[in-house]
Amino acid sequence: MKEFTVINTRLPRVDAYAKVTGSARYAADLSMPNMLYGALLQSPYAHAKILHIDTSKAKKLIGVKDIVTAKEAGVIKYGVSPARYDETLFCDKKVRYIGDEIAAVAAVDFETALEAVSLIKVDYEPLPVVLNVFDAIKEGAPVIHDDFPNNICAEVHQEFGNVEEGFKQSDYIRTDKFVNKKQDGAFLEPQACVAVFDLNGNLTLYTSTQVPHYVQRTVSMVLNIPIGKVRVVQPYVGGGFGPKASANTLELSACLLSMRTGRPVKMVFTREQVFLHSRGRHQFYHELTTGVKKDGTIMALKNTCYLDGGAYSSFGIATVYYAGSLLGAPYKLANMKYDGYRVYTNKPACGAQRGHGGVAARAAWEQQLDIIAEELGIDPIDFRLKNVREKGEVTCNDFNLSSFGMKECLEAIRERSDWKNKKGKLPKGKGIGMACGFFVSGAGYPIYRSETYHSTAMIKLSEDGGTVDLFTPAAEIGQGSDTILSMIAAEALGVRLEDVKIHSGDTDCGVDLGAYSSRQTLMSGHAVKQAAESVKQQVLEVLANKLNIPVEDMDIKNGLIIFKKGPVDCSALKSSYVKEHRGWVSLPPESHLTFQEAARIAYLEKGVIVGGGAYKPGELGGKYKGATVGTSPAYGCSAQIVEVTVDLETGKVTVDSMTDAHDCGFAINRMNVEGQMQGSLSMGLGEALFEEVKFDSKGKIENPTLGEYRIPTALDMPNVNTIIVESNEPNGPFGAKEVGEGAIMPTIPAILNAIYDATGVRINELPITAERVYNALQEKKKQK
Amino acid sequence: MKQLITLIVNNKAYEIAVAPNRTLTQVLREDLDLIGTKEGCGIGDCGACAVIMDGRPVNSCLVLAIQANGSEITTIEGIAEGQKLHPVQQAFIEHGAIQCGFCTPGMIISGKSLLDRKPKPTELEIREAISGNLCRCTGYQKIVEAIKAASQTMKK
Numbered sequence: 001m002k003e004f005t006v007i008n009t010r011l012p013r014v015d016a017y018a019k020v021t022g023s024a025r026y027a028a029d030l031s032m033p034n035m036l037y038g039a040l041l042q043s044p045y046a047h048a049k050i051l052h053i054d055t056s057k058a059k060k061l062i063g064v065k066d067i068v069t070a071k072e073a074g075v076i077k078y079g080v081s082p083a084r085y086d087e088t089l090f091c092d093k094k095v096r097y098i099g100d101e102i103a104a105v106a107a108v109d110f111e112t113a114l115e116a117v118s119l120i121k122v123d124y125e126p127l128p129v130v131l132n133v134f135d136a137i138k139e140g141a142p143v144i145h146d147d148f149p150n151n152i153c154a155e156v157h158q159e160f161g162n163v164e165e166g167f168k169q170s171d172y173i174r175t176d177k178f179v180n181k182k183q184d185g186a187f188l189e190p191q192a193c194v195a196v197f198d199l200n201g202n203l204t205l206y207t208s209t210q211v212p213h214y215v216q217r218t219v220s221m222v223l224n225i226p227i228g229k230v231r232v233v234q235p236y237v238g239g240g241f242g243p244k245a246s247a248n249t250l251e252l253s254a255c256l257l258s259m260r261t262g263r264p265v266k267m268v269f270t271r272e273q274v275f276l277h278s279r280g281r282h283q284f285y286h287e288l289t290t291g292v293k294k295d296g297t298i299m300a301l302k303n304t305c306y307l308d309g310g311a312y313s314s315f316g317i318a319t320v321y322y323a324g325s326l327l328g329a330p331y332k333l334a335n336m337k338y339d340g341y342r343v344y345t346n347k348p349a350c351g352a353q354r355g356h357g358g359v360a361a362r363a364a365w366e367q368q369l370d371i372i373a374e375e376l377g378i379d380p381i382d383f384r385l386k387n388v389r390e391k392g393e394v395t396c397n398d399f400n401l402s403s404f405g406m407k408e409c410l411e412a413i414r415e416r417s418d419w420k421n422k423k424g425k426l427p428k429g430k431g432i433g434m435a436c437g438f439f440v441s442g443a444g445y446p447i448y449r450s451e452t453y454h455s456t457a458m459i460k461l462s463e464d465g466g467t468v469d470l471f472t473p474a475a476e477i478g479q480g481s482d483t484i485l486s487m488i489a490a491e492a493l494g495v496r497l498e499d500v501k502i503h504s505g506d507t508d509c510g511v512d513l514g515a516y517s518s519r520q521t522l523m524s525g526h527a528v529k530q531a532a533e534s535v536k537q538q539v540l541e542v543l544a545n546k547l548n549i550p551v552e553d554m555d556i557k558n559g560l561i562i563f564k565k566g567p568v569d570c571s572a573l574k575s576s577y578v579k580e581h582r583g584w585v586s587l588p589p590e591s592h593l594t595f596q597e598a599a600r601i602a603y604l605e606k607g608v609i610v611g612g613g614a615y616k617p618g619e620l621g622g623k624y625k626g627a628t629v630g631t632s633p634a635y636g637c638s639a640q641i642v643e644v645t646v647d648l649e650t651g652k653v654t655v656d657s658m659t660d661a662h663d664c665g666f667a668i669n670r671m672n673v674e675g676q677m678q679g680s681l682s683m684g685l686g687e688a689l690f691e692e693v694k695f696d697s698k699g700k701i702e703n704p705t706l707g708e709y710r711i712p713t714a715l716d717m718p719n720v721n722t723i724i725v726e727s728n729e730p731n732g733p734f735g736a737k738e739v740g741e742g743a744i745m746p747t748i749p750a751i752l753n754a755i756y757d758a759t760g761v762r763i764n765e766l767p768i769t770a771e772r773v774y775n776a777l778q779e780k781k782k783q784k
Numbered sequence: 785m786k787q788l789i790t791l792i793v794n795n796k797a798y799e800i801a802v803a804p805n806r807t808l809t810q811v812l813r814e815d816l817d818l819i820g821t822k823e824g825c826g827i828g829d830c831g832a833c834a835v836i837m838d839g840r841p842v843n844s845c846l847v848l849a850i851q852a853n854g855s856e857i858t859t860i861e862g863i864a865e866g867q868k869l870h871p872v873q874q875a876f877i878e879h880g881a882i883q884c885g886f887c888t889p890g891m892i893i894s895g896k897s898l899l900d901r902k903p904k905p906t907e908l909e910i911r912e913a914i915s916g917n918l919c920r921c922t923g924y925q926k927i928v929e930a931i932k933a934a935s936q937t938m939k940k
Binding site: 010012013015016017018019020021022023024025026028029185186187188189190236237238239241270271477478479480671672674675678679680681682683705706707711712713714715717719720 | 861928
């Protein structure tokens with residue numbers, strides 16, 4: 001075991017002080033001199049033609065400075081994947097969901113902007129509305145996008161091995177259906193931004209985003225301004241979970257209005273607008289058929305899925321792949337077939353959300369595997385242990401499991417939850433269930449086809465040698481990347497965490513694809529580590545020259561220079577440092593040569609000490625169509641046990657305890673890893689038990705508030721027994737890989753399986769409301 | 785018509801002219817630049833705007849500024865004593881109770897307010913006290929642990 005001084009500890013977050021004192025500034029907290037306030041006009045119809053827009057009355061309102069519609073903004077198409085650019089900044093000829101954006105206003109204050117919005121007159125011709133996937137693909141259904149006459153936005157057909165042959169060799173085959181509900185990100189901070197266009201033609205956008213890089217590219221493309229003139233900066237960001245992983249109308253409108261007025265423009269979503277903009281979890285309709293041998297060997301999996309995508313593609317083309325590609329991977333499965341269809345409906349667009357594309361599929365299959373294990377008379381943990389893959393194996397769809405601690409996860413949860421004495425032995429109404437999870441540690445390819453680096457970083461030393469400035473465009477959204485990357489820099493360079501000053505989330509720092517697909521610890525971590533190693537090398541080279549000893553005989557640890565072959569006389573260097581620093585504070589100890597002294601001496605020698613790092617994963621995956629989606633330099637995995645109480649009279653489910661083991665490769669910060677696990681489980685618990693964005697018959701969201709769209713409170717979420725498994729990922733910096741998204745995977749099926757253990761009923765539709773459980777219990781009684 | 789009101793915020797007296805429809809959240813954030821108080825929903829669902837008003841925690845988005853006339857308000861900016869953090873703040877840092885930080889001011893207000901009323905709460909009492917403060921990041925566990933730890937370090 002290597003000895004580390006910074007990483008693998010429980011050090012507090014680097015942004016903790018700012019956040020506990022209330023001094024951390026988020027986008028809505030920013031203001032600029034002479035700033036205008038923007039507001040959006042959004043469609044009241046789910047599907048309608050726009051016949052005419054009259055802004056004349058609004059323009060006359062005192063305090064209104066600008067109004068823009070498709071006429072002013074143009075109709076350049078954008079979106080997430082270039083293969084499916086189907087949005088324009090403002091609707092041109094028609095609107096496709098309630099909330100679709102039609103115009104934006106800039107005024108001297110927010111109240112005036114809102115009043116102006118109410119004065120814009122739009123003539124609509126309402127069109128038939130289609131809100132359900134299966135209605136949308138019927139012959140003669142209303143067409144939402146002319147380019148997609150059957151409303152199928154993307155479809156995937158993949159087969160690996162030979163599924164029919166696999167079923168032939170199976171002793172037992174079963175088919176189950178499963179459906180979740182549209183989930184909202186429900187991050188606490190509504191999107192907000194301030195755009196500032198200056199007289200030199202530079203545009204700076206301060207925005208609550210997960211992906212400064214993609215926002216920069218989209219702003220540049222849609223507003224026709226060179227990328228180098230667009231700077232996107234993240235202030236502190238109050239959570240994202242997926243929906244903030246692409247450019248939005250708020251950002252583009254604020255930029256356009258600022259460019260036209262020459263004044264800073266601030267725009268903020270209300271909570272209702274957060275729901276309308278959506279881009280959260282899709283609704284998935286899965287039908288799964290699995291074949292197994294009597295001894296429990298999984299032989300074949302057939303997966304058909306329809307995704308309710310809403311009005312635009314957003315991330316959907318990736319989502320529809322992920323709903324198939326990730327499913328079989330944790331198990332030794334040779335035959336897998338997938339047919340996926342993402343369908344347009346007149347609802348807010350769905351996109352990526354924590355566990356992108358794979359959460360409903362995992363819930364469906366892990367519940368089915370539980371049923372199968374029971375049918376075969378095999379303990380569900382033994383059943384998984386028999387089938388799970390191991391390190392070094394390659395899945396049937398060409399994912400390389402370069403590290404894979406699934407077996408360790410399973411054994412850990414079994415031991416730590418007293419599974420053997422509880423499974424099948426708890427009193428009526430109490431249940432225990434388990435499931436596994438699997439996820440990428442960063443998407444193997446960028447969203448647009450490119451040879452781009454996925455992450456870059458730069459480190460510069462201050463002239464006194466005392467401060468290490470880390471410049472990374474990586475996106476801190478609350479998950480802790482600022483802390484993780486600072487820790488990686490400190491460890492790799494050999495200084496203390498408090499010596500590192502991080503500058504992040506700014507496109508002026510370079511390229512980083514951002515916070516999505518659970519990628520930053522591995523990818524941004526690599527770039528930062530490289531930059532730190534480069535700086536370390538530069539400092540040591542100067543020292544080597546001055547002291548006339550080889551670089552290899554020196555190291556830097558904990559802010560001190562280590563001479564591996566015994567003490568070295570550094571008195572000349574030390575006295576020259578003191579001379580340089582006469583009158584400066586904090587003189588170094590006499591006993592050691594410090595990094596600070598060495599770095600100052602290196603500065604005097606070289607003037608600039610800057611180290612760079614850049615990472616891209618290289619070629620991954622197979623050659624089939626869609627082979628890129630699901631590839632990753634590494635994969636995280638997890639296993640979980642949940643205990644529940646079900647009120648057999650009312651059907652109400654309470655989650656009593658959770659035991660979760662996650663293989664994160666290597667924990668850079670153990671407290672952060674636990675925090676990611678606990679937070680993921682909480683979001684999974686919410687989706688399992690409460691969360692559903694509901695629509696009325698006209699396509700209007702019925703519950704666009706955090707009161708009526710219920711997420712878990714402190715009273716719903718039990719304590720989690722968190723177990724960190726470290727498999728030492730060869731492709732990760734210091735062996736680290738993901739935890740942020742993958743940890744959500746086993747929660748929903750573990751709850752479902754625990755409910756079955758408690759009640760004997762299976763629930764195939766989320767959320768697991770008391771009503772659904774009650775009805776299932778009644779149905780079961782009738783069958784007796 | 786604007787009305788003149790008096791607020792004592794973090795031990796400092798202010799006289800402010802406010803329109804009758806302005807909320808306490810707006811006045812704190814926009815007039816006094818106390819941006820540590822957050823607005824996550826504006827209708828009392830999320831608790832991010834919690835402040836202590838006359839000794840009780842309130843959602844400041846549900847209080848009209850003119851209703852608060854004459855009141856004593858403590859916001860997140862007024863919890864520490866100079867550079868010395870309040871034990872709840874310190875415990876949030878040490879126990880990893882923070883992720884995105886947007887709910888953190890409201891959580892700390894609710895936690896502090898609980899400990900002011902009840903210095904040694906049970907875990908259930910802590911969970912009840914913060915049940916009006918939503919957090920999407922942490923799963924609450926480390927927040928509960930932090931408040932519990934603060935209750936043990938605080939002298940009463």
